[in-house]
Amino acid sequence: MDRGGPSRTALATAYGRAYHQIADHPRILTDPVVASLIGATADELANSAEPTEDRPGSGSTYRPRRLFFAARARFAEDRIAAAAATGVRQVVILGAGLDTFAYRNPHPGLRVFEVDHPATQEWKRDRLDEAAIDIPQSLTFVPVDFETDLLATGLASAGFSRTDPAVFVWLGVVFYLTPAAVQKTLTYIAGQAQPSEVIFDYLQPADTDEDRQQLQERETRVAAAGEPWFSYFTPADIAAQLRLLGFTAIEDYSAAQLIDSYIDGPGEFQNRTPHALRASRILRAGH
DSSP states (O other), X not given: OOTTSOOHHHHHHHHHHHHHHHHOSSOSSOOSSHHHHHTOXXXXXXXXXXXXXXXXXXXXXXXXXXXXXXXXXXXHHHHHHHHHHTTOOEEEEETOTTOOGGGTOOSTTOEEEEEEOHHHHHHHHHHHHHTTOOOOTTEEEEEOXXXXXXXXXXXXXXXXXXXXXXXXXXXXXXXGSOHHHHHHHHHHHHTSOSSOEEEEEEEOOOOSHHHHHHHHHHHHHHHHTTOOOOOOOXXXXXXXXXXXXXXXXXXXXXXXXXXXXXXXXXXXXXXSXXXXXXXXXXXXXXX
């Protein structure tokens, strides 16, 4: 990550969500804030060349990938809505990057804690100011450098309550952490007052030579950009780890399953899942 701002992947993800607003109909996720946040005009988005699987470019506007960016955010926000309806009043967005839920939060009384590296938050707050996007009173920024700071300490100092239920959203982060760091964070979440839940996406190992080659090429590209991947999990292994921590309600979907659940008509990706989606999965675990 560039210590002067967000990571390249955070910017690419935000750009993909912005492009989704004009390129895909019906939308999976409606986000009127993200384009302003990244400073992309409607004309700039409209003039973007749509990459293909053979010529993916940056990858952020390649359709399967941007649909997953939209779908995983929609899935998390749907879970937040369901929890808020039962009285949950805390949401923690881990590695918030350029997430915009807090600025579109429709749930009265719901507090949002954005946890991220201090430099990323400083850049984001500058962009919010430049774009005249109001920071709601329900939002609390929690600057945490995971290399030197403790998540528990940062959240406690920000007024987060460990004795009240919460939803933890952890998107686009897990594969950049070591398995030990993932375990540490999940252990912290497991200690939250019930009923609480976590939503996160992860990468599964490839199981064919073709997929292994494609995944290795992607891994090499992100490593060259200074953002290497450190962890992969099989669905069985991550489920076993979560059950040992006390999570009892686990839902796990492939990226293709998640996207197709939000698109009317026959599943677009079930019979031919693009390489860009084959490793990605998203999971909800509650207790």
